[in-house]
Amino acid sequence: MNWIDIGAVEDIPLRGARLLKTHAGCIAVFRTAEAEVFAASNSCPHKGGPLADGIVHGQKVTCPLHNWVFDLNTGEAQGADTGRIAVYPVQLENGRILVDLSAAEQRSAA
Numbered sequence: 113m114n115w116i117d118i119g120a121v122e123d124i125p126l127r128g129a130r131l132l133k134t135h136a137g138c139i140a141v142f143r144t145a146e147a148e149v150f151a152a153s154n155s156c157p158h159k160g161g162p163l164a165d166g167i168v169h170g171q172k173v174t175c176p177l178h179n180w181v182f183d184l185n186t187g188e189a190q191g192a193d194t195g196r197i198a199v200y201p202v203q204l205e206n207g208r209i210l211v212d213l214s215a216a217e218q219r220s221a222a
Contacts, residue, residue, distance in 0.1 A: 113201065115210040121149060122207070129164040129173070134213060139200060140164035141209065142173055142184055150184035151200040151211045158195060 124130050124143040131154060132139040138154040140163045148171065154163050161177035172190065174181050181190040187199040201212040 113212045114214045115203070115212055118209050118211055120207055121147065121204055121209055124149070124209075127168045129166070129168060131162075131164045132211065136213070138164075139211070139213075140173075141202070141211065142168050144168060144171060144184075149202050149204060149209050151202045152182070152184060152187060153198040155197070156180055156182075156195075157189075157197065158193070163197065 118132055118141065121143065124141060126143060126147065127145050129140050129142045132141055139151050140154040142150045152163065156163055156175040156177065158175065158180050159177050161175040163173050163175060165176045167174040171184050172181050173184060180193045182197050183190060184199065187197040189195040203210045
Protein backbone atom coordinates (compact mmCIF):
# COMPACT_ATOMS: atom_id res chain seq x y z
CA MET A 113 0.00 0.00 0.00
CA ASN A 114 1.05 3.58 -0.65
CA TRP A 115 -0.20 5.55 2.38
CA ILE A 116 0.01 9.32 1.97
CA ASP A 117 -0.56 11.72 4.88
CA ILE A 118 -2.96 14.35 3.54
CA GLY A 119 -3.57 16.37 6.71
CA ALA A 120 -5.35 16.52 10.03
CA VAL A 121 -8.86 15.16 10.40
CA GLU A 122 -9.88 18.54 11.91
CA ASP A 123 -9.06 20.17 8.56
CA ILE A 124 -12.28 18.69 7.16
CA PRO A 125 -15.51 19.90 8.79
CA LEU A 126 -18.07 17.37 9.99
CA ARG A 127 -20.31 16.38 7.05
CA GLY A 128 -17.86 18.09 4.71
CA ALA A 129 -15.22 17.28 2.13
CA ARG A 130 -11.91 18.48 0.76
CA LEU A 131 -10.41 17.98 -2.66
CA LEU A 132 -7.13 16.11 -3.01
CA LYS A 133 -5.40 16.77 -6.33
CA THR A 134 -3.18 13.90 -7.50
CA HIS A 135 -1.38 13.15 -10.73
CA ALA A 136 -4.05 10.49 -11.30
CA GLY A 137 -6.93 12.96 -10.91
CA CYS A 138 -8.96 14.58 -8.17
CA ILE A 139 -10.04 12.59 -5.13
CA ALA A 140 -12.66 13.81 -2.66
CA VAL A 141 -11.99 13.15 1.03
CA PHE A 142 -15.20 13.12 3.07
CA ARG A 143 -15.81 13.37 6.83
CA THR A 144 -19.12 12.17 8.23
CA ALA A 145 -21.08 13.43 11.23
CA GLU A 146 -19.57 10.51 13.15
CA ALA A 147 -16.05 11.73 12.29
CA GLU A 148 -15.43 8.82 9.91
CA VAL A 149 -13.31 9.59 6.85
CA PHE A 150 -13.71 8.24 3.31
CA ALA A 151 -11.97 8.89 0.00
CA ALA A 152 -13.55 8.54 -3.43
CA SER A 153 -13.44 9.83 -6.96
CA ASN A 154 -14.52 13.45 -7.12
CA SER A 155 -16.42 12.98 -10.38
CA CYS A 156 -20.00 11.67 -10.56
CA PRO A 157 -20.31 9.13 -13.41
CA HIS A 158 -23.66 10.64 -14.46
CA LYS A 159 -22.62 14.13 -15.57
CA GLY A 160 -19.23 14.65 -13.91
CA GLY A 161 -20.58 16.56 -10.93
CA PRO A 162 -17.99 17.55 -8.28
CA LEU A 163 -18.77 15.21 -5.39
CA ALA A 164 -16.60 17.21 -2.96
CA ASP A 165 -19.29 19.90 -3.30
CA GLY A 166 -22.05 17.37 -2.53
CA ILE A 167 -24.01 16.73 0.65
CA VAL A 168 -22.51 14.20 3.07
CA HIS A 169 -25.16 12.26 5.01
CA GLY A 170 -24.53 9.09 6.95
CA GLN A 171 -21.91 7.19 4.97
CA LYS A 172 -23.15 8.57 1.66
CA VAL A 173 -22.69 11.61 -0.56
CA THR A 174 -25.25 13.20 -2.86
CA CYS A 175 -24.03 14.72 -6.11
CA PRO A 176 -24.73 18.48 -6.22
CA LEU A 177 -25.86 18.40 -9.87
CA HIS A 178 -28.55 15.74 -10.16
CA ASN A 179 -28.90 14.21 -6.67
CA TRP A 180 -27.32 10.84 -7.38
CA VAL A 181 -26.42 9.20 -4.04
CA PHE A 182 -23.28 7.11 -3.56
CA ASP A 183 -22.31 4.78 -0.72
CA LEU A 184 -18.86 5.91 0.44
CA ASN A 185 -17.94 2.37 1.53
CA THR A 186 -18.52 0.69 -1.83
CA GLY A 187 -18.87 3.53 -4.35
CA GLU A 188 -22.19 2.07 -5.55
CA ALA A 189 -25.01 4.40 -6.60
CA GLN A 190 -28.11 4.04 -4.43
CA GLY A 191 -31.78 3.85 -5.34
CA ALA A 192 -32.84 3.72 -8.99
CA ASP A 193 -29.54 5.15 -10.23
CA THR A 194 -26.87 2.80 -11.55
CA GLY A 195 -23.20 3.57 -11.51
CA ARG A 196 -20.17 3.52 -9.31
CA ILE A 197 -17.39 5.80 -8.16
CA ALA A 198 -13.91 4.64 -7.24
CA VAL A 199 -13.24 4.47 -3.50
CA TYR A 200 -9.81 4.45 -1.84
CA PRO A 201 -8.61 2.99 1.47
CA VAL A 202 -8.34 5.53 4.30
CA GLN A 203 -7.08 5.25 7.84
CA LEU A 204 -6.79 7.66 10.75
CA GLU A 205 -3.55 7.67 12.69
CA ASN A 206 -2.94 10.08 15.58
CA GLY A 207 -5.49 12.52 14.18
CA ARG A 208 -3.96 12.41 10.69
CA ILE A 209 -5.71 11.19 7.53
CA LEU A 210 -3.81 8.63 5.48
CA VAL A 211 -5.05 7.69 1.99
CA ASP A 212 -3.77 4.77 -0.08
CA LEU A 213 -3.35 6.07 -3.62
CA SER A 214 -2.16 2.76 -5.11
CA ALA A 215 -5.50 2.16 -6.87
CA ALA A 216 -5.50 5.70 -8.33
CA GLU A 217 -1.97 5.22 -9.63
CA GLN A 218 -2.93 1.92 -11.27
CA ARG A 219 -5.91 3.55 -13.00
CA SER A 220 -3.75 6.32 -14.44
CA ALA A 221 -1.23 3.79 -15.78
CA ALA A 222 -3.88 1.73 -17.58
